[in-house]
Amino acid sequence: MTTQEHAVEQVHRDDIRSKMGMWLFLFSELLLFGGLFFMYSVYRFMHQQDFSIASKEMNTFLGTLNTVILLTSSLTMALSIAAIQRGKKALSIFLQIVTILFGLAFMVNKVIEWSHEFAEGNFPGSASLANRPPGQILYFGLYYSMVGLHGLHVLVGMTVIGFMTVFTIRGKITQDNYVKLEAAGLYWHLVDIIWIFLFPLFYLIT
Amino acid sequence: MASETLTLHNNGHEVSYLDYQGKHKGLLGWLLSTDHKRIGILYMIGVLSFFAVGVTLGFLIRLELLTPQGTIVGPQAYNEFFTVHGIIMIFIVVIPVIPAVFGNFFLPIMLGAKDVAFPRINLLTWYLYIIGGVLILLSLVLPGGAADTGWTFYVPYSVRTGTNMIFTLTAVFIIGFSSILTGLNFLTTIHRMRAPGMDWFKMPLFAWSLYATSWIQVIVTPIVGITLLMVIVERVFHVGIFDPTLGGDPLLFQHMFWMYSHPAVYIIIVPAMGVISEIIPVFSQRTIFGYKFIAYSSLGIAVFGSLVWAHHMFATGMSDTAEFVFSLLTFLVAIPSAIKVFNWTATLYKGSIKLEAPMLYALAFIFLFSIGGLTGIIQGALNVDLYLTDTYFIVGHIHYVVFGGTGFGLFAALHYWLPKMFGRMYNKKVAKVAFWIVFIGFNVLYFPFFILGWMGMPRRSYHYLPQFQLYHVIATVGSWILVLGLLIMMVNLLVSLIKGKKITENNIWGGETLEWKVSTPPTVENFEEIPEVFDGPYEYKQNEYASMEEEVK
């Protein structure tokens, strides 16, 4: 690197730096879930039959719907960045709000699903769950933990994007300074990727 | 924001970071400062306070073990003592200490930068760290009692015990988060903020060691985070994860725990190795031998160190394949550490060695760490470990590696850099006397552990058979000597901050890295102009360093 480039970096803002920080943060998020995926693979390996039986109780339709919702929200998120890159502030704000709404829809679906499970007595600590074979207890243990933690991330993501929308409205995020929005986008896409794996692992076991 | 930059430009160049008056004055000027140097000092106060608590607990443990039956406390209190002692020492002392204190303070200066990449996140990590530490201290005094599982939190006991587990687990989780953020900050700083001309192989070895460490921190800390979180979830919601009555496999917890906690021993030791790599060339006035080997071996340790975790589980009934694989990998991981020791010794050879206090601690590091490392290899052998595991041999090993390694690395760093940080020199004579007392106390305390372990004395045990008493008494006496030495050392350092001889010269020890080019104590902005670097960090031909032209706006 030349002196000039470096000097510029020291004084001005360095977008690559911010993004690098974000990527590294995403890794630790990835490995946070990675730990859960490790547990999942071990227990699924030990209890293949039970996992398959338990997963039949999942609502595949809602699961698929939620997958599509989350993928679409990723699309609107990416589009909102493309919009701000072109200086289309209003469009970007609109797309960010749509993204949040998709996140909300995802959460509503989750609530419906979980209340259904709870009504059937499949909640942690319940007597009917405790009487099932170990593999199924573990399946539901993992299901609630992993999907729950993912849900928490969706909520965080929605909040973060909400802040970005405010920043965009206030003009803190602009055509040539949108690295914050990009970082929020990265986070949102990661949440999406995690769901891409959770979906087949919990809903589609044959 | 704008006004802050303005003040910086007004006096940031000339004023020492200690006297600087920014937006906030007095105590707030410290508690809200995002200056990496002030944050380093904040960490130093935090870590050393916790260290004092940890040492007190260790001292009490030793006092208890003076006699084979109860001496000063009951068995439950004893269990809580060794657990909290372990948790404090591992999670809030040795894991953060060198990166958070000296990394924060010196990494940006060594790279020729004005601060770390994310100063505000840096301050956040300190608060997280303090919150975690305070939670652990609280668990000691609150009703219910502190964690009594050992610092390893093995399930199912950690799911069932009635003590304040949730406090402790949450605390470790929060501290882990703080550690991740520090790692992320350093990685970005090293990637993006090196001064012009400082390519990767002109970086000081301390920076290299922090780079490797930060990677381990970012990658494996989340794993223990989620594992401990699952224990909390299991306790609170009775979700089936690890508890065997709910179908779980307790060994999976051990896998997940050590997947972090073995690499964590490298988070602990590698930065200390970095400190040693700085000190050795300075006090033998020689170019360090095998710079690249040392740099790469840090990375090698980071990679291989992440792959050997299950050597903590040899006696648990893992599959034979796993036992074999992990034993083999454990032998491999010794290689990069050995490379470092060889290179340090080669640097010493024919150097003109100056036995100042930092050098004494550095040499003690090499000696003690070698003993610790070699006993580690002994335990890495399957058949031997089956006999030694869960005995005092392990406790001896832990302390030689962790205390003899990182503890002494910390003391070396304190004696090496503290004068630079505060502009005052400690009493060198007293420092040397303290060193010898600490060194002797250390060995009298911990060496008998190897013998005890070999004889079959189990660890974490409140009672013991009368035939072990002789060595226990020796060790307890050793703990008194050690604590005495530590007190002398700390008092000497503290007194120096107030009464020590003022230092004005930049280069106190004759070092060649960038922190010795800036004023003592450093100014707020570290550098008047960002320096340009032409040479490697340890070239003792002449001082060829040159601070260069005006930086381009």
Add this chain to the structure above:
Amino acid sequence: MEEAKEHSKHAHGYGIYVLVWLALVTLTGLTAAVAGINFGKLSIVVAIIIAVIKSYLVLTEFMHLKTEQRTFKAFIFVALFFIIISLALLFSDYSFYVR
């Protein structure tokens, strides 16, 4: 205004995003459909492969990894490497366990 130029260089088209989204939704349909068929032990492999393809698309396109620095790609590699090796080592126990 060097930087603004830098950015516009990386400005991404709306069209490609929509295409990627279409592919993602199609692949989702595919996993759901394929799950009905019993490939035995292979079903999980199929599901994982599809999930990997989807993640790849999200990473390269939505997350702009395609146009991002080489360093970032190396980072991803490090994380994946760690996960895969650790999983393999974990299974050096569980594949042969007799507990």
